[in-house]
Amino acid sequence: MNRRRRQVLKSGSGATLLALVAAAGWLKPGEASAQSWNKAAFDTKSMADTMKALGGGEPVQSKDIVFFQTPDIAENGAVVPVGITSNIPKTESIAVLIEKNPNMLAAVFDIPPGTEPSLSTRVKMGQSSNIYALVKADGKYYFAAKDVKVTLGGCGG
Amino acid sequence: MADPMKIRATLVGDSTEVKVLMSHEMETGQRKDAQGAVIPAWFIQNVTVAHGGTTVLAAQWGPAVSKNPFLSFKFKGGAKGDKVTIAWVDNRGDKRTDEATIA
Secondary structure: HHHHHHHHHHHHHHHHHHHHHHOOOOOHHHHHHHHHHOHHHHHOOHHHHHHHOOOOOEEEEEEEEEEEEEOOOEEEOOOEEEEEEEEEEEEEEEEEEEEOOOOEEEEEEOOOOOOOEEEEEOOOOOEEEEEEEEEEEEOOEEEEEEEEEEEEOOOOO | OOOEEEEEEEEEEEEEEEEOOOOOOOOOOOOOOOOOOEOOOOOOEEEEEEEEEOOOEEEEEEEOOHHHHHHEEEEEEOOOEEEEEEEEEOOOEEEEEEEOOOO
């Protein structure tokens, strides 16, 4: 166990982690591409960089992406509920980005057909900023933004 | 080994609503301890939800997901008594799989 952990730490690469996961029999080989962790995308600091890392072009602002359960003012930045619904047909994935966090990308969800393009989770926010919902649908990218004020940051000590 | 996830799967109309609460520190790697040393990042990277052998949701997470992460979504095609399996892997290679029955 310990040795395996060292390996992951040493290489720090998603590929190694993926290999371990696959070796553990948890993944079928066909699903492997969807399961790797996109380190480049999670390291980015701007929307443009994130788009590049995700392999998409310039996203288009869309009114068909709706936030729900997302507060205008979050008292505790460590736990900010975010709910996103995409009404765009053929939604393939939904990503949550927080503009002023040290790394913008918070989460990416792959939505297979049959799953509703609507989900909610909780994220951390270092300070008041925009939350972007980035939706990939039919190969194109769309986004919506919501301004959330944070009274107590979630990324400090 | 991490604590079990709390999973609730309920049939709402013709879709299944899944709510899950995982138990994880989700350390960002940005914080410092009392001595000023950086606390290393420790967070869930991959989450997979499967129903009847098919993946109904696959997620990649960064450290910006809150401690003890919560996730809720719906998928079509579930039936009462079916099993929903949720698995995660964190950046240390730890993993956990839990199962719930659709009610």
